[in-house]
Amino acid sequence: MRQWVFIFLFIAIISCSVFAATWEEDEATSDGEVLESSTDFPCHSLSPENYTCSACIQFHDTCAWCADWGFNNQTQFSRCDSRANLLENGCPQNEVVFPKTTIRNIENEDLRDGDENIEDIQIRPQEVDIQIRPKSRARFFVTFRQAANYPVDLYYLMDLSYSMKDDKEKLSQLGDLLAERMKQITRNFRLGFGSFIDKKVMPFVDPRKEKQVSPCSEGCAPTYGFRNQMGLTIDTNKFAKEVDKALISGNLDAPEGGFDAIMQAISCNDSIGWRDRSRKMIVFSTDAGFHYAGDGRLAGIVTPNDGQCHLDREGYYTKSIEQDYPSIALLHQKIKEKKVNMIFAVTQNNRQLYDQLSNALPDVSSSVGVLANDSSNIVQLVEQEYEKIAEKIIMVDNANSSMGLKLSYRSRCLVGEELVDTNVCDGIKVNGQVGFEVTLEATHCVKERDFTLKIGPSGLDDSLRLNVHVICDCDCEREVVYNAPECHGRGTLACGICQCAPGFVGKHCECDSGGETAFALESKCRKDNSSLICSGRGTCECGVCKCFQRTNPLEQVTGQFCECDNFNCPRHDRKLCGGHGKCNCGVCECEPGYTGRACECPTSTDSCLSKNGKICNGHGDCICGKCHCHTDEDGSRYSGPFCDICPTCPSKCVEYKPCVMCQQWGTGIYNESKCAECPFDVIPVKELPVLNISENAEDETWKECQFVDPSDDCTFYFLYYYDGRNNLTVWVKEDKDCPAPLPVLVIVLIVIAGIVILGLLLLCLWKILTMIYDRREYAKFEKERLNARWEANENPIYKQATTTFKNPVYAGEAAKNK
The missing domain is CATH 2.10.25.10 (Laminin)
Structure with missing residues (x-):
């Protein structure tokens, strides 16, 4: 038992040590560890016209510069190289310029919930200093936690055109309930109200005078662009009253001037009363579409919207008929700049339009909810859409390509998930914490060196301040x-x-x-525009290449551009030019009797002679001292060192067979003319001769052959022989070996007898099966007869003509006598 306890404790200690090491590594990374590239990069390929220390460290994040005067004067190495190469090549360590990317936390307070005395902190760290060199990356971690009772400013922006009359009445009835529900989400809550119609100019409104005064038949307020009915206030009880007091108005066309209203609600900070630190929310309620930039030209309004606040003392928008509607791009810019969250509460028939608008606002917290025809679900809608926005964290920043900086994000979002490339996390509840791994990359240098970046969740004022200094210059350039x-x-x-x-x-x-410029002189040391100076094997001195000397005195680099040498030629059997030539500027000059790229091929064909004295046995070509066999016209394929092996070639027996058949018996595939072309005349004999041939003789010099003549199915024999002079003699046996004739009558009788016997056997088998079946059926009948419920001598369906009934209360004669 004790052994198991000790084993468990040992495993627990090891696990804790691994976890602690991992945690320390993560903390070290977040406190300033730099993500450095380990990719091998040719720093020495820096262009000559930009051969300076600054250009070197901007070239790649692995490049270093040697600032020692004597380094390049005494060696042939490049000043711009990796740090390890510079030290190895003799550059003093204190003269190596190799700036490193560093990260330092300036402000890193713990996350906390705020109260009346202190502000909440939702993001950590709060301020970081980063020094980064071009082509380098710096990685750090940002943690966000939603604080409880975070301040919320909700501004209800409502379309008060005539079609929204019942919606306004319902909102005035539900105003107190809306305020109460929001206070349950956060105690630090303020509520405001504004309304909009459209521009009071043709063709957006009816031009008749009576319609200008009252656009609808029941008596309405004159048309207006936007009005701030009630600024943001903690006295939420006023909301229902202000909504009830607001008058319905009207316009002529279907789309409304909602973009003008959103722009004024965002820009008029003093009139609306937005707080600096709060979740700013605008609920945009309408049953129609919207006008946008360019529509104002229909009324002759060509001045673009300036995105500024233009409200009078009564809260009306004063530039409604002077400036065009805002564009979606301007609206996106202002929403993102002011960190406003948008809730579009629209009817079902406009859902798709506002979904497209929400998608056109990237990096902005926005959602679209379906409004009931009379806005009866407005409280639930605002509550649901608020939770969607509040639970969705979108990390945004102000970095752009003009700074030469790029930010990317990775996160696990919820615990247990894998680290993925994203700046968005969903489902983050109050007091829920989420971490983002942020990577800052300096893509290139620009005129500015110092930048201030802000990273934070969309729609909130909390942000991390990044003080970035891009190291584009060397300190030694100031000396x-x-x-x-x-x-x-x-x-x-x-x-x-x-x-x-x-x-x-x-x-x-x-x-x-x-x-001439230095570049023009150096171009004289280049073979072409794409090549290195002096081919990378020399130095350019006043437009003339001076080639480097090799440690081996036998190896020399020559040529106008140091492009030639006597040691970089093809090798054969590990020998330069196969040991049969001289290397000249990358090309082998072969000795007499040899050829080939590496002088590996002898010109003589002696090594290709076969035993018959032919080159490659007459079935191949001698190339580079070796036989390369080919395929003959008849499809025969030869192989072997001398092309003397042919598994697919026909044998001599097969070759001589047609001639023997046509000459001896007049059969076979040859006709008379073809038979006359045979290279031999057969010698008929009673018995084939027995030749006295030595054991060393080749198989192809003689052989006894045997075949079957298909014309009579008889076997015939012949013998061919090549003497020392290559003369051919063929003997053929006169008589064939024919098989005895088959007894046809006997075979016919046997077949008939077999058929009769087979028929009798089948008949007997049928009779046996029939008898077995009959017996089974009879046995089944006897069994059913014995088990019958009626007697065999009585008809089971017969019934008596009389029926007898007995009175159940009658006791009989015996009872009467008692």
């Missing part, structure tokens, strides 16, 4: 020596290289350019 002697007094020395004065070029400004 400049003018007219440096190392540069022959013709340039400035910075980061170990010379920046030459006009008219001079070269590493030490030693070359008089003669009016």
Whole structure:
């Protein structure tokens, strides 16, 4: 028992150690560990016109620069290379410029719920400093937790056209219930109310004077674009009263001017009363579509919407007939800038339109709910859609390509899920915590070096402040020596290289350019525009290549562009040019008697001679000293070192068979003319001769052959023989071996007897089966007769003519006498 306890404790300790190590690793990453690339990159391919320290560290995140003056003057190595290569090639460690990406937390307070004295903290960390070099990535973690009783500002924006009359009445009845439900979600709640119709100008309204005063028959308020009926206030009891006081109005066309109303509700911060730290929500209630940018031209309104606040003291929108409707892009910009959450409460027939509008607002918390015809479900709708928005966390930022910065997100969202590429998490309840792994990448350098980025959930003011400094320059470039002697007094020395004065070029400004640029001189050292300077095997000095010397004195690099050498040629059997030639600029110059790319092929055909003295037995070609067999016209395929093996070729017996048959018996496939072309004349004999042939003789020099003549099914024999002079002799046995004739009558009688016997057997079998069946049926009949319920001598269906009944209360004569 104790052993099991110790084993359990040991496993528990190991598990805790692994978990702690993993946690420390994650914490170290979040506190500043840098995601560095391990990809091998050719830093030395930096273009000559940009051969500076700054260009080097911007080229790739693995590139380092050697700022030591003597490094490149004494060696042939590139100053721009990986840090390990520079140290290995002799650059002093203190002269290696290799800036690293660093992350430092400036403000990292714990998450907490706020109260009257302190504000809540929903995101951690709150401020981070990052120094990052181009082509590099920095990874850190951001945690978000929804605080309880987070402030909510809800502004109800309602369409008060005539078709919404019953909706307004229902909202005034349910106003107190809406406020009460929202207070159950958060105690820190404020409510406001506004309304909209459309622009008061043709063709959006009826131009008649009486319709201008009262657009509907029952007496309505004049048409207006937008009116702030009640600013955001904690006195939510006023909401129902303000809704009830609001007058219905009307317009002419079906779409409404809702975009004007949304823009004013967002932009007029003072009039509406938005708080700096709150979840700002607009409930947009309508039963119609919307006008957008360009529709104002129908009324001659061409001035674009400026996205600014234009409300008078009574809360009316003053620029309604002067500025066009906002565009969807401008609306998206303002919603995202002010961090407003949108709830579109619309009727079923407009659901698809507003779904498309919601999808056209990326990185914005918005939802679409179906409104009942009289808005009777408005309380449940607002509550449900609010929960959808509140439970959906969308991490957004203000990074863009013009900064040369890119942010990407990964998250597990809920515990137990895999880490996936996403900035959206659903189903996050109050006090629910979710973490995002954020990766910052500096794609390239721009003019600016310092940026301030903000990362936070869409629709909330909580955000992480990122102070980003992009390392695009080297510190050594600030330490400049003018007219440096190392540069022959013709340039400035910075980061170990010379920046030459006009008219001079070269590493030490030693070359008089003669009016040509350094790039033009270096182009003279390139074979073409795509090749390296001096083919990467030399240095360009004043437009002339000086090739590097090899450690092996026998190996030489030559050519105008150092493109030739005497050691990079094809090899055969690990020997340069097969040991039978000389390497000249990548091409083998072969000795007499050899050819081929690597001088591997002898020109002589002696190695291809077969035993019969023919090259490759006459069935192949001698290529590079070896036989390459081919297929003959008859389909025969030869193989072997000398093309002397042919598994598919017909034997001599098969070849001579037609000639023997036609010459001896006049049978076979040959006619008279074909038979006359046979290369031999057969010699008929009674018995085939016995030849005295040595054991070393080849099989093809003689053989006894045996075949069956299909014309009479008789077997015949013949013998062929090649003497030493290659003369052919064929002996054929005169008499064939024919099988005895078959007794036809006997065979016929046997067949007839077999058929008769088979018929008798089948008849007997049928009789036996019939008898067995009859006996089974008779036995079954006897069994059923014995089990019958009636007697055999009485008809079971007969009934008596009289029927007797007995009185159950009659006791009989004995009872009367008592």
